[in-house]
Amino acid sequence: MQSTQGFSDLASILSNLILNTDSYKASHFLQYPPDASAMFSYIESRGGRYEHTLFFGLQMLLKEYLCRPVTAAMIEQARAFFSAHGEPFNEAGWRYVVEQYGGYLPVRIRAVPEGSLVPTHNVLVTVECDDPQVFWLASYVETMLMRVWYPITVATQSWHLRQTIRAYLLKSSDDLSQLPFKLHDFGARGVSSAESAAIGGAAHLVSFMGSDTVLGVVAANHFYHDSMAAFSVPAAEHSTITSWGRERETDAYRNMIERFGKPGAIVSVVSDSYDLFAALNAWGTELKQAVLDSGGTLVIRPDSGDPCTIVLHTLRALEASFGSQTNSKGRRVLNQVRVIQGDGVNPDSIAAILAAMDEAGFAADNIVFGMGGALLQQINRDTQRFAMKCSAIRLGDAWHEVSKDPVTDHGKRSMKGRLTLLRHRCTGEYRTVTLPIVWDEHTVAGEWDEALATVFDTGRLLVDTSLAEIRGRAYANEV
Incomplete structure (x- = not known):
């Protein structure tokens, strides 16, 4: 062995x-210069796919790495x-x-509260070490702390997808309460490591409550004090259908209803192992009564083909068999059946599918999305152009500003000075300024509050936020 x-x-x-x-x-x-005695660094998103980032994940990194000696x-x-x-x-x-x-590392870390939606080009985290013997620690931890780009980017993408789905629910549905379950995490098998599944999976749960990424749910529960951060339902995969053989495909479907179909329950069945169109016919004929008698909701998963085309075909076939009701928005909602699209799902296809459904008169109630690689893996540090840079160094007793401004790429220009973030009390506007704050006609004292809080100092976690608090902040930014 x-x-x-x-x-x-x-x-x-x-x-x-x-x-x-x-x-x-x-x-x-x-x-470093021989008289260097303290250092100050910061983290920002320098732009990217989204103009605002949803801050999340620093607490996980601090607990896992810096709170251990x-x-x-x-x-x-x-x-x-x-x-x-x-x-x-x-x-x-x-x-x-x-x-x-x-x-314990004698560094002080300040950060914007997790769940905050902050425009790019603003400081999100600052790191300072003022012990002359080990001032360089403020830069040494860059590699570890910079990985906060990953949960922030996942959380940011999920938040924006939530807004896309929310807009279609507001337009076509009478039930906004279903929003937290409209985008399900299918990404566990598509990420590079178990740690990625945990961190990225937890980040998705700021905006949604549906996940099959067990490690992500466990991480959210553990690091953010939640009893159960997300939920799932019994669902078939191709092996549980094809193991019955093609000639007994209908028996495999019937077994799913018999095992899991009951009043109020949801059961998801992948139905394209052989012939989606034949499967839809079977669901609407010989299996229809079993579905109706179960009292549960059947969710059909087509898993191949052009997403827009297949979703619309599936909806129309199910409507022909099970019927629909027209809601107050004039859109049709299927009776006791739904569709989950988990193939080819990304920000563009979600918007396209919802638009096609709306044009065809179907409410957004009828669909749930399952997102895998595009949710947790098809992003990188440059998606939001994250960077951590030294912006000030103390030489002897005096602080000096530090910055870079490459002539070959001014987009990589860094900020300088000891920085903080302010938030306007009335408008919610953010502004990055240097310390000490100089109050002037643009930044009037009494109108702005410090948006950064000290979250870590020399091994001590000073802010321990719950997922419920984070979700509350994130949802407060919805339009």
Whole structure:
């Protein structure tokens, strides 16, 4: 039997904060000015697909990585690695952290509250270290903290998709309460790691409450104090249908109704394993009475073909068999049956499908979307052009502004100075300013509040937000 020792060793390495960085960071303590005594860095979205970002996920990173102390064993492990890796290692600096701070990094992190919707080009997080012995820590943690781009980007995309779906519900439906379950997370198998499933899956749940990504639900429950952040329903996959054989396909469908169909229940059945059109005919004829008698809601999943075309065909076939009711918006709602589209789902196809349904007179009630790779994987740091940059350094006793402005790409210009974020009390407008704040005719004292709060300081988590609070902030921004 193959030994699993290698996996336990890897787990130890991954939990070592000193190694959770880029290689070249190990040499940076030797590169700063000799009189440097403190450093200030910040995180922002420099634009991208969306003009506003929904801030989420920092609390997970802080709890998982910075609320755990560096140990002497971690220092030994890192020293051995970097000496063999070709990089200098600041052993004295890390031993200072252990001896003076019990292994907790003496950095102060301020951030906008999670769930806040903030225009791009504004500071979202600041990181400061004012201990002259280890001031470089404010930059050393960049690699780890910069990964907050991922949950922010997932949460941002999901929030904007929520607005797209919400607009069609307002236009075509009498029931806005179904909105939290209109976009289901199908992304667990399409991400690069279990950690991605957990972090990205949790981020989606700021805006929605339907998920098949178990690790995402567990992470949301664990890191954000929720008893159950999302829900799912019994659903067929192709193996549970095709295992009956093509000649017994109808028996497989009937089994789903017998096992899971009951008053108030929802059962989802993929129906394109062989011939979607024949399956729709079977659902509307020999299986129709079983569906009606169950008292539950049957959700048909077509899983191939052009999404717009197939959704409309499926809706029309089901309407011909089960009928529909016309709501107060003049749109038709199917009786006891719905459609879930989980193939080819992305921001563009969701909007196109909803528009086609509306044009055909179908209410948005009739469809639920399942989104996989496009939800959790088809994004990257440049989707919202995230960056973390040093913006100020203290030399001796005096702070100096720091920035970059490449002549070859002014879009990468960074902000300078010790920064904070203000929010207007009446309009909700955000504005990034430098410290100390200079109140003038554009930023009048008494009209603006500090939008950043200190969330972490030297191993102590100072703000521990619940998912319910985060959702409340996010929904307050809906139009």
